[in-house]
Amino acid sequence: MDFELILAIAFIVTAAAWIYDRIVYAPKRKAVMAEMAPEALSQLDKNTKQHLAETPKWLSEVKSYFVIIAVIFGLRSFVIEPFQIPSGSMLPTLKIGDFIVVNKFDYGVRLPVLNTTLIPTTEPKRGDVVVFKYPEDPSLNYIKRMIGLPGDVISYHNKRLMVNGKLVDESLLAELPVSLNPNREPVRLYEEHLEGVDHQVYKSFRRNPLEGDWVVPEGHYFVLGDNRDNSADSRVWGFVPEENLKGRAFYVWLHWNEFFSLPSFKNNGLIE
Template sequence: MNFDFALILVLVTFATGLAWLADKIFFEKPRLQMIAAAEQSAGGVLPEEVKEKIEALPWWADFSKSMFPVLAIVLIVRSFVIEPFQIPSGSMLPTLKIGDFILVNKFHYGLRLPVVNTKFVSLNSPERGDVVVFKFPKDTKVNYIKRVVGVPGDVITYKDKMIYVNGEVQIQTLLAKLPPRSPETMLYREQLGAAEHEIYTDIYAPNLSGEWTVPEGKYFVMGDNRDNSNDSRFWGFVPDELLVGKAFAVWMHWPELFSIPDLTAIRSIK
């Protein structure tokens, strides 16, 4: 079952804020009046323990008062600044490993309202080579991470496991054959526009080919594990409105629940 965490966070933040506000408007004044009446009846200042008992908030108001500021800060940071994600698959190997915990810049491509994802401030546009998180066009409850290969107006050709952008081949430099004695995977350094990164190709995987013209407002994305990635070659383009943000760092590697988190895996994402 997929839970919409953003929606749950918005609803809980709204509920606690509303409860706190309701207490301030409807219940705080009667409490103060009760203290004043008790002091007048006692002919002076009430003992501190009696005053604290009268001033005590109901459990729901106390909980809301404590949690609302925390939830509001989390909501703001997660919606507009940085959001963490965990890598669930090997489609971005060797750049990102299964179990990597990454940080995503939520404001790099503009500010969007939480849940509805409507952009209200435009900033940068995705560039070739950017590693982006986006909502999967076929199921927007699922987040995907891939590398931007084509921007609006580009003609992308994929042939013999090479990328051509507007007819220009993107250079690949062989780094290693893995494993060396009986290779199955080729490790390349690829130049994609101004971005340089590493990719895998599978020696025994079939050669796919195709050509795509990227429409306005959409992007063509691919995984760095080229023969093991479900990407734009199979399901099409990523609309701008489904972009979540730009991935910029790995802050931890934790592949299994009962394994030890590896904080030495901290690195920037290229």
Template sequence: MNLDFSLILVLVTALTGVLWLLDSLMFAPRRRQALQQAEAQAQDALPETQRTALLRQPGWADTSRSMFPVLLVVLVLRSFLYEPFQIPSGSMLPTLKIGDFILVNKYHYGLRLPVLNTRFVSNNDPEHGDVIVFRYPEDTRINFIKRVVGVPGDVITYKDKILYVNGEPQQQELLAKLPPSRPTQLLLNEALAGENHRIYRDVYSPVVDGRWEVPEGHYFVLGDNRDNSKDSRYWGFVPEELLVGKATAVWMHWDGFFSLPDFSDVRRIH
């Protein structure tokens, strides 16, 4: 089951805020009133322990008061500024490795309401070469990460493992054969709209050819691990309303529970 963390965060933040407000407006005045009555009835000053007991917040109110500001800050940062993600698969190799932790710029493509994902402030549009996080069109509970190769109005052709944008082949330069003796994979530099990035191509994987016209408000995306990526070639375009943000940086790598986090490969994502 895929949990919607954004929804959970919004609900918990709202709940703690409501409980804190309820205590502040209803129960805190009653506690102060009880203290005043006790002081009026007492001939001597009330002991400090009794005063503290009368003013003490119940556990749920104290917890809500402590948690709400923290949750609100996390919600604002995560929803409108930057959100961390972990790379779960190898579809973006060699750019992103399994276990990389990345930062996603949430405001680069405009501000969106959490959970609803409705854009209420416009900003930039995705461009060729952007690495984006988006909600998977076939199951919007799941986040995917791919590279934009087609924007609205483009004609995308993929033939013999070469990418064509509006009829122009995107040049590929061989960097390495892996392994060198009997290669099964090629490491290449691909120039997409004048910007370079690295991709993998399998030597023996079957060719997936096709031609697609990108409609308005949609984007065509590919994984950099071209023969090991389920992307727009298989399930179609990414609608604008499913965009989450632009992947900007790798800030940590963590292979798993039994290994230590690695900060030696902090870098920008190109």
């Protein structure tokens, strides 16, 4: 379900109803109220006034949602947008069930649904955690870490990442048994140092066939999941077009993994 498209349609429908009412029925209601005695007018509540001059009930109902939908649509389209993490591809940075907030302004003010840039702001940076429309199905939203910028040469062999011929530094933090890993397999926990952005990644002990060398074309980006051996990312389906970018994920505000579990705020904080 493309909620952004549904919200855009709701905004257009309620806005059209509001404008139609203002042009056609609002003057008629004003004329009717002008002819009423002050005592009678004072006894009318707001709902009754809205239905004077034979204003259709459906029109009053639809236009009544315009303001609240316009506020939600504006905030989600141009300022911030909430998402829930559905998979473990970004472990250990983001857990399944994390609710995050995405900054929609970082990569430019974009036209809703079409995602065309109206006002450029800043460019994506290596190490950002980004939300984007999945290239093979734009109705789906994906979240990964930005690794390759336009023109970069990316290599991934023997579980080591190389950017423009330079091996990305990493430090082994721990070896985690099955009981401590949601992947249900033992993994190594590393801290990766990606040009000033330090973040943690998982690597399994098994061999990963997702290896190769890539040159990032202009207007595209190369992304990886922090759960390196359990992530379908640019190694699988290719590059992310610039117009698919939705924003930068910057904050976890809630964790709620299962419907019948209690929400938790203990992992709230900025996303690294």
